[in-house]
Amino acid sequence: MFLIHCPYCDEDRPEIEFSYAGEAHIARPQNADAISDAEWSEYLFIRENKRGIHCERWWHTNGCNRFFNAVRNTVTDKFIMTYEMGEPRPTPEEIEAARDDD
Amino acid sequence: MLVDQGLEIGDTLSDGCLTVLLVSERTRYSLRIKAEDLTAFNLESGLGLPERIGQSSLTEARMQLCLGPDEWLIVTQPDLDKGLGAQLKRLSDSFIFSFTDISHRNIALTVQGSEAVAAINIGCPLDLSPEHFPVGKVTRTVFENAPIMLLRTGEDVFHLECWRSYGPYVTGLFARYAKDIEMS
Numbered sequence: 001m002f003l004i005h006c007p008y009c010d011e012d013r014p015e016i017e018f019s020y021a022g023e024a025h026i027a028r029p030q031n032a033d034a035i036s037d038a039e040w041s042e043y044l045f046i047r048e049n050k051r052g053i054h055c056e057r058w059w060h061t062n063g064c065n066r067f068f069n070a071v072r073n074t075v076t077d078k079f080i081m082t083y084e085m086g087e088p089r090p091t092p093e094e095i096e097a098a099r100d101d102d
Numbered sequence: 103m104l105v106d107q108g109l110e111i112g113d114t115l116s117d118g119c120l121t122v123l124l125v126s127e128r129t130r131y132s133l134r135i136k137a138e139d140l141t142a143f144n145l146e147s148g149l150g151l152p153e154r155i156g157q158s159s160l161t162e163a164r165m166q167l168c169l170g171p172d173e174w175l176i177v178t179q180p181d182l183d184k185g186l187g188a189q190l191k192r193l194s195d196s197f198i199f200s201f202t203d204i205s206h207r208n209i210a211l212t213v214q215g216s217e218a219v220a221a222i223n224i225g226c227p228l229d230l231s232p233e234h235f236p237v238g239k240v241t242r243t244v245f246e247n248a249p250i251m252l253l254r255t256g257e258d259v260f261h262l263e264c265w266r267s268y269g270p271y272v273t274g275l276f277a278r279y280a281k282d283i284e285m286s
Contacts, residue, residue, distance in 0.1 A: 014227035
């Protein structure tokens with residue numbers, strides 16, 4: 001069973017308890033009525049779709065019911081680290097330090 | 103065997119190594135309060151809510167279960183434990199919290215016996231060894247396709263709650279497993 005570390009439960013839990021919730025660190029524009037349609041559609045639809053290290057949201061649906069952020073390698077599918085909502089995106093150095101040879 | 107029969111209070115699916123009982127009606131409350139207010143809230147209310155996710159405080163009349171960083175489920179015996187709502191209402195001026203009666207959302211099963219862990223593990227991927235899931239630990243998780251809440255009340259005794267609509271499905275799975283044991 002594939003295990004994911006939930007930062008709130010502070011436990012490795014089975015993957016089927018979790019739901020994927022898209023790319024992380026995408027802030028909703030505060031001036032939604034002032035920006036153009038193109039900018040709005042960029043916010044809504046345009047994602048990095050990265051090959052490699054990717055910051056993304058996960059939801060511990062059948063657990064503590066909290067959203068959290070994770071850094072995952074989309075090539076190997078390995079989770080490098082998970083962190084609580086509201087914490088800043090880890091720096092490349094932090095990610096590199098947390099990475100084992102994946 | 104009760105696979106195709108209805109759900110009755112006190113159903114026993116198999117003797118000895120596995121017993122699954124439907125727990126009589128309980129009163130259930132969902133309590134949400136910010137984690138930073140918990141210490142003061144415990145002091146004022148005298149509830150003694152557990153502070154960490156997965157912890158529980160259990161008495162005969164009441165189970166207090168911490169399910170999330172700001173979420174507790176309180177399960178009470180309706181005839182032994184009354185007046186919790188009135189007790190907390192007087193705190194509504196000093197704290198921001200929500201306290202909701204969700205008694206009828208869930209049913210509860212007691213799963214016990216030497217085969218209890220094996221029976222739950224047919225549909226639940228958690229490690230239920232005593233080191234990882236000691237007595238008193240509680241969590242929401244899954245059982246086959248049903249979301250459940252699992253609490254260990256004894257070495258071979260579990261309190262399992264699921265939504266009422268999942269009841270026949272969950273008990274049916276236990277019934278099938280009990281049949282497998284009897285045949286083997």
